[in-house]
């Protein structure tokens with residue numbers, strides 16, 4: 001088993017989106033004139049090679065983000081402008097010797113545009129596209145072309161298989177229900193022979209600062225009480241399995257990790 005972390009660069013954004021924290025993003029009176037903190041909102045995908053198939057976890061942002069996101073207005077708030085040519089998802093896969101046709105499963109933690117932005121690369125390749133049942137219901141169920149960061153242009157017309165409940169999808173790879181950020185957000189647990197357990201939280205936990213304890217909320221949460229429960233669920237699984245917890249958008253953490261194509265976890 002080999003697990004590759006694909007560093008797909010970063011969006012830039014006001015950190016307040018990710019972390020509602022007094023003293024960091026919420027200012028005391030002594031700092032009322034200090035500018036807001038803009039943060040490199042890193043984005044990653046994970047490629048897991050197993051004896052029973054190859055799985056891609058999330059697909060990051062698209063190359064054409066500026067025009068594709070334009071209807072939402074969010075390209076002004078989350079410009080995907082800290083990315084090199086070799087960091088785009090297709091280039092990251094290519095550097096590892098993978099084409100979209102070589103991937104058996106593409107699992108979306110949720111269908112926001114910075115996670116599902118490249119899922120269309122896997123249309124008609126034979127890959128199974130997988131998300132949570134509640135995510136599919138929500139993402140296909142609203143009126144109009146977008147709501148928040150769910151953008152139908154990313155995924156409309158694609159066939160998704162769905163899971164619900166915590167699901168072992170390949171030996172040693174388990175999808176964990178972690179709703180709150182969106183109705184069907186999932187985390188992924190991978191039990192590796194040498195490294196041990198890794199948990200990829202996606203947007204169930206944005207960054208180490210969000211994890212706490214106590215957990216620190218964000219501006220983009222669909223259901224705050226579900227979100228808190230999901231953070232504690234992940235914490236409890238992580239404690240039982242002594243896992244390395246990898247957060248969805250933590251720039252400092254991502255930079256400290258082994259990333260493709262130079263390093264991997266096994």
Ligand SMILES: [Zn+2]
Nearest residue numbers: 110112181203
């Ligand atoms: Zn999201």
